[in-house]
Amino acid sequence: MHEYSLACNIIEHVISVAELNNAKAVNTITIGVGKLTLVNPDQILFCLEALTADTIAQGTEFVLLDIFPDMECECGYSGNSEHLLKDSGRYMNDIMAFLEIPCPTCGKIMHELGGRDLVIQSIDIEQ
């Protein structure tokens, strides 16, 4: 399962950071979720919570943030997809919408930079 292996990597990292810092507990873990990861937020949350059971991170709060990729056009234009999608009135959660955002300058279809990763943005520990 895709979500499970991603969650494993995150929790392994969190626990090693917590141990390195002699943490007593982990309060909050903030994770940036790229809009193109195709990850189900409920599933990833379920895996994260299951993996922290009986670890130093048990009971931690997970904060998942949407990360909108930057878009780039061959004409040199670039911009963030969140604004571009809002401006064009497209449905924000439709993954296909990212693949056909037209360039506001020249009208060509742009390509995305990033947005396919799950990134730990911050780990709040108690020492």
Ligand SMILES: [Zn+2]
């Ligand atoms: Zn362009």
